[in-house]
Amino acid sequence: MNDVNPVPAGSADGSGDDDVLLRVENLVKYFPVKSGGFFRPREYVHAVDDVSFTVRRGQTFGIVGETGCGKSTLGRSIARLYDVTSGRIVFDGKDISKISQRRMRPLRREIQLIFQDPMGSLNPRRRVGSIIGDPFAIHGLASGAERKRRVQELMERVGLNPEHFNRFPAEFSGGQRQRIGVARALAFRPKLIICDEPVSALDVSIQAQVINLLADLQAEFGLTYLFIAHDLSVVRHVSDTVGVMYLGKLTEVSPADELFTVPRHPYTGALLSAVPLPDPDQSDQRHQIVLVGDVPSPIMPPSGCRFHPRCPKAAPVCVSEDPKLEPRLGDGPEHLAACHLPMAEGESLAEARPTIGATERVVEAEGVLSPEGGKS
Amino acid sequence: MSMIPDVTGGDPVAELAVEGGEPIPVGRKLIQGRSPWQLAWERLRTDRAAVIAAVTIAAIVIAALMAPLIAAWVGHGPNQQFIDIGENANGGPVPPSGIFWLGTDSSGRDLFVRIVYGARVSLAVGVLATMIAIALGVLFGLAAGYLGGFVDIFIARVIDVMLSIPFLVIAISLATILHPSFWLVIFVVGILSFTYPARIVRGQVISLKEKEYILAARALGARPLRIMFVDLLPNVLAPVIVYGSLLIPASIVLEATLSFLSVGIPPPTADWGQMISDASGYYQYGYWWYLLFPSLALLITTLAFNILGDSVRDALDPRGGGIYV
Numbered sequence: 001m002n003d004v005n006p007v008p009a010g011s012a013d014g015s016g017d018d019d020v021l022l023r024v025e026n027l028v029k030y031f032p033v034k035s036g037g038f039f040r041p042r043e044y045v046h047a048v049d050d051v052s053f054t055v056r057r058g059q060t061f062g063i064v065g066e067t068g069c070g071k072s073t074l075g076r077s078i079a080r081l082y083d084v085t086s087g088r089i090v091f092d093g094k095d096i097s098k099i100s101q102r103r104m105r106p107l108r109r110e111i112q113l114i115f116q117d118p119m120g121s122l123n124p125r126r127r128v129g130s131i132i133g134d135p136f137a138i139h140g141l142a143s144g145a146e147r148k149r150r151v152q153e154l155m156e157r158v159g160l161n162p163e164h165f166n167r168f169p170a171e172f173s174g175g176q177r178q179r180i181g182v183a184r185a186l187a188f189r190p191k192l193i194i195c196d197e198p199v200s201a202l203d204v205s206i207q208a209q210v211i212n213l214l215a216d217l218q219a220e221f222g223l224t225y226l227f228i229a230h231d232l233s234v235v236r237h238v239s240d241t242v243g244v245m246y247l248g249k250l251t252e253v254s255p256a257d258e259l260f261t262v263p264r265h266p267y268t269g270a271l272l273s274a275v276p277l278p279d280p281d282q283s284d285q286r287h288q289i290v291l292v293g294d295v296p297s298p299i300m301p302p303s304g305c306r307f308h309p310r311c312p313k314a315a316p317v318c319v320s321e322d323p324k325l326e327p328r329l330g331d332g333p334e335h336l337a338a339c340h341l342p343m344a345e346g347e348s349l350a351e352a353r354p355t356i357g358a359t360e361r362v363v364e365a366e367g368v369l370s371p372e373g374g375k376s
Numbered sequence: 377m378s379m380i381p382d383v384t385g386g387d388p389v390a391e392l393a394v395e396g397g398e399p400i401p402v403g404r405k406l407i408q409g410r411s412p413w414q415l416a417w418e419r420l421r422t423d424r425a426a427v428i429a430a431v432t433i434a435a436i437v438i439a440a441l442m443a444p445l446i447a448a449w450v451g452h453g454p455n456q457q458f459i460d461i462g463e464n465a466n467g468g469p470v471p472p473s474g475i476f477w478l479g480t481d482s483s484g485r486d487l488f489v490r491i492v493y494g495a496r497v498s499l500a501v502g503v504l505a506t507m508i509a510i511a512l513g514v515l516f517g518l519a520a521g522y523l524g525g526f527v528d529i530f531i532a533r534v535i536d537v538m539l540s541i542p543f544l545v546i547a548i549s550l551a552t553i554l555h556p557s558f559w560l561v562i563f564v565v566g567i568l569s570f571t572y573p574a575r576i577v578r579g580q581v582i583s584l585k586e587k588e589y590i591l592a593a594r595a596l597g598a599r600p601l602r603i604m605f606v607d608l609l610p611n612v613l614a615p616v617i618v619y620g621s622l623l624i625p626a627s628i629v630l631e632a633t634l635s636f637l638s639v640g641i642p643p644p645t646a647d648w649g650q651m652i653s654d655a656s657g658y659y660q661y662g663y664w665w666y667l668l669f670p671s672l673a674l675l676i677t678t679l680a681f682n683i684l685g686d687s688v689r690d691a692l693d694p695r696g697g698g699i700y701v
Contacts (some may be wrong), residue, residue, distance in 0.1 A: 002442070076603070079595055108597035121588035124611035125412060335547045 020090075021192060021224045022055040022078065027087035027097075027210065029070075029077045033299060045298045047073040049248035050087070052325070055192070055241075060218070060225040062111055062239030062256065064232055064271070066295060070248040072116075072229045075194040078226065079111050080104050092191060107140060112185035116197035118177035122169035128155075128180055154183040158213060175206035187219060194226045199234060211238055232275050241334070244268050247306040248298055250325055254335040259347035262345050264328050264337035267307050269349050287350035305340065312313035313341045314354040416614075419691040426687030432680040434455050447493070452476075452486035454493040454646050459484050469663050479665040481651065482658060487665065491673045493646035498677060501562050501641075502628040508566025509627075510573050510620045514613035517612070518604045519578025522585055528578075535571045543568050545634070561640050566626050580612040614692040621685035625678035632674055648674045655674035 028051075030044035047070040055061040063071045077084050080096060096107060115121035124130055132151045136142040142150055152162035158179040165297055169177055178198060185193055195214065199207040199301040211234065217223055229235050235242055235256070242251045242259045244267065252265040263269045270289040277283040289309045296302050302309050308318035317340050328342040343349065379575065420426050441570055448455055462484030464470050469487075472479045478488040520531035547564050584590065585608070593607050634640030635649030643650060648670045655667035 030560070056495055081591055081594055090479055105597040108595060111595075113592065113595045115592060121592050123589040123593075123611070126607075134593065134598070135596050137601065138593075138596050181592075184596070207591040241391075 003318075005293055007290050011359040019056045020054050021057045021092060022061075022226070023088075023090040024054070024074075024078065025052050025088040025090070027051045027074070027077060027083060027089065028085040029073055030085045031073075031338075043299050046070075046248045046301050047298060047303060048077060049301070051245075051248075051250050052087075053243055053253055055226060057191075057224055058218070058222050059240040060227050060238050062227045062229065062235035062242040063245055064229060064235045065245035066230065068295060068298070069245045070298070071230075071245050072196050074245070075113070075196045075226060075228050079113055079194055080107075081113075109188040110191045112188060112190040112193050114178070114181050114185050114193060114195045114198045116200050118174055118201060118312060119169065122340075124169055126168075127165070128160075128167050128169060131169070132183045132187065133178060135184060136177060139188075142365070150187070151183075154187055155180075158183045158186065158217075159209075171247060174202050175209055178202060178210050182210070182213060182217070186221070189221060190223070192224045192226065194228070196228050197230065198227075200229060200231065207234065214238070232260075232271060239371055244271065247301055249306055249338065251307065251339070252337045253325065254331075254337075258331075258335055262331075262335075264331065264335070264342040265307075265339045266311050266341075266343060266349055266352070267312050268337075269343055270312075273349070287348055289349045305338070312349050313343075314353060315341060315354055316356050319356065413528045416688075416691040420687060423687045423691065425683050426691070429684040429687065432676065433557065433684060436677055436680070437499060438491050440499050443489075443492045443496055445678075447489050450477075450486065450489055452489050454473040454489050455485065455644050457484045458486070462486070468661070469658065469666050472665055473665075478669045479663075481666055482654060484662075487651075487669055490646040490651065491648070491670055494648040494651065494673065495677070497558070497641055497645060497647045498628045498631060498674070501558075501565060501631040502624040502681075504562045505565035505569065505627040505631070506620055506623045508562065509569035509623055510616060512567070512570035513573025514577055514616060516570065516610070517574040518581055518608060520574070521578040521581025522600060522604050522608060524582075531574070531578075537576055538568065543630075544637070546666075547630075547634055548637065548639050551634065556639050556642045558641055558645070561634055562633055564634070565630050569623055569627065569630075573623070576615050576619055577612050580615060581608055584611055586607055587605060612682055618685065618689040618692060621688045622682060625681035625685070628674070628678055628681070 029048040031047055033043050033045050043125065049070075051074060063074065065071050073082065076082050078089055078091075080089075080099075081099070084097050087097060088095055090288055091107065091111065094107075097106065122128075125349075129148065129151050132154055134149050136147045136150060141147075148165070152165060153164070155162045155165070160176060160179050160183065164172075172180065178201075199210050202210060207345065212339065214225065215238065218225060227235065227238050236259075239256045242254060242256045243250050244259070244265065246267050252259065252263065252268045254264075258291070259268065261270060263272055270291050272331070273286065273289045289312065292311075293310050296309060302319075303312075303322075304320050305318040305323050306312070308314040311318065321340065323338045323340045325336045325338040327335060328337045328339065329344060331337075443454075452458070458476075458480065461475065462470060462480040467482075469480045469482055469484075470476060474485050476488065478486075478491065481487055481490065516535075520528040546568065550564055551560060551694050581604075590603060590607060593603050598607070631640055632647075632649030632652065635647045636653040638647055638650075638653065641647040651670035652667065652674070655663070655670065659667040
């Protein structure tokens with residue numbers, strides 16, 4: 001059971017370099033949107049733009065952000081389902097950002113994905129046993145009765161009835177389908193599982209079941225998760241470290257609890273103020289910060305800080321200078337924010353007033369279009 | 377989408393009415409897992425038009441397979457000329473009678489036996505040419521759709537060129553250069569028909585390859601060939617089968633057309649197109665049976681295949697989308 005991952009979950013707290021399973025450095029992924037033509041330069045969606053972070057073994061790194069901020073693209077680029085535009089992805093000490101798909105194949109056993117849409121990620125024309133058996137078939141690990149036995153083991157482990165081996169995905173409920181996806185990802189005993197909004201398509205009670213399953217598996221197999229979601233409370237619950245993404249960039253990275261108590265970036269602050277509170281009295285007392293306008297086009301992102309057109313604290317420096325992702329206001333090295341005017345502890349954004357007028361903000365250029373049907 | 381009425385399945389009111397005891401199944405059998413193919417088969421089986429068409433096709437196929445037996449039973453060979461009783465005083469065909477059930481042709485041969493033999497040619501060309509067309513279409517369509525890029529551009533241009541060449545012109549030219557033969561007809565009809573299935577498959581694959589299950593297969597390390605044939609092919613098979621079942625009658629008609637233009641199956645092999653062509657010089661002199669019966673054979677065969685093809689489409693796509701045209 002432990003042959004693939006020798007590091008148990010509990011001992012991954014240190015900060016030595018050996019503990020780092022995944023290091024992403026200045027990762028950039030642009031998608032061409034239109035062919036250039038004769039008179040116009042080629043346009044690109046800046047889906048992921050200069051993103052760096054590290055994920056430690058056995059931990060969960062959560063990524064939150066609005067739809068279209070590039071979090072799925074980030075996950076898929078790390079799994080090398082896309083060719084990266086530039087930057088480095090160092091997985092388990094190896095730079096995998098430029099290697100060919102052929103050389104990537106053995107590494108696929110160590111990086112797996114769980115997808116958002118449990119229906120779309122399972123081939124509707126294939127039986128569940130065959131879908132979960134795919135990892136064994138593709139890498140020639142087991143066949144015939146042996147494969148069936150291991151598939152049924154996996155099904156049992158993720159809480160599916162092994163007798164449903166011969167069913168089709170359409171015959172399962174949403175939560176069960178996601179368990180099928182988990183079983184398939186688990187077949188290799190991978191080191192890293194990229195969970196791409198694994199619970200967003202499920203209803204709340206089922207979300208909890210799937211999250212608990214993922215947590216159990218992490219404890220059992222020492223898995224490392226890159227957990228992508230847009231639901232802040234889910235991310236807080238599962239993550240050790242959280243990165244907040246906005247328009248292709250990481251705006252804030254922090255240990256989960258610190259992010260939720262002392263957010264530095266105004267965007268994080270705005271996101272947190274939108275989390276529904278179960279207590280109506282608390283909810284009434286709270287100032288909800290409603291951001292003005294829409295997310296600008298990722299084809300022509302704003303200059304400087306990408307959040308400045310919507311930021312309640314925007315200042316001239318935000319338009320001219322792209323803020324670095326670094327510790328702000330005396331935070332430790334674990335808490336980074338990309339903001340010139342970080343929020344102090346307890347600061348309320350409701351009273352903040354921008355020091356530049358609306359006309360000075362560089363609003364997005366012409367040609368707004370949402371990339372990838374809003375799923376990146 | 378429009379599937380909401382389907383979700384509930386049975387009659388919830390009737391089931392809820394039972395209290396305290398075991399739920400009484402309301403006109404429903406135990407729910408069993410069935411594959412999409414099984415469901416399609418179920419729908420096809422209950423479609424009356426499809427059953428009639430299928431029975432007709434089965435009868436034609438059996439007749440074609442047993443043609444020598446039928447000839448022996450009737451006592452007339454397909455190429456046997458009955459100069460004494462099979463021709464009238466002017467050397468023309470004789471009408472249907474107890475001896476020649478459907479009359480004779482202009483050479484004094486038994487029309488019934490020749491029509492039965494003609495079914496062999498029509499079915500063989502229809503099925504084999506369709507198989508060639510579908511195989512090529514699936515291969516090129518999968519490659520163009522999934523691999524994209526240069527492969528796609530190349531295949532798309534080849535298809536464009538094929539579509540821009542008038543079919544009959546190229547068929548007549550090829551037959552003239554290479555001499556008409558059975559295999560040449562199959563080859564020509566098959567090669568020239570692969571373009572539409574290729575385009576159907578390509579279009580489907582392009583929309584399917586963005587699906588997450590294809591990404592999942594790539595994430596597992598599946599090679600392109602495996603993705604194309606294991607993951608994509610089962611999902612594009614339905615429109616391919618529909619198109620194939622409609623391509624069979626089209627191929628039969630094409631073969632008859634080529635034979636009618638005397639660039640198809642060379643005589644004396646019995647062939648419907650050939651017979652219709654020969655009869656066209658006779659029917660205005662009152663020899664109606666000579667033209668009518670081969671034409672009817674062609675009509676009934678192609679009609680049966682077309683009706684079955686339509687039913688197959690309905691069975692495979694119960695929502696009735698227009699994606700296959």
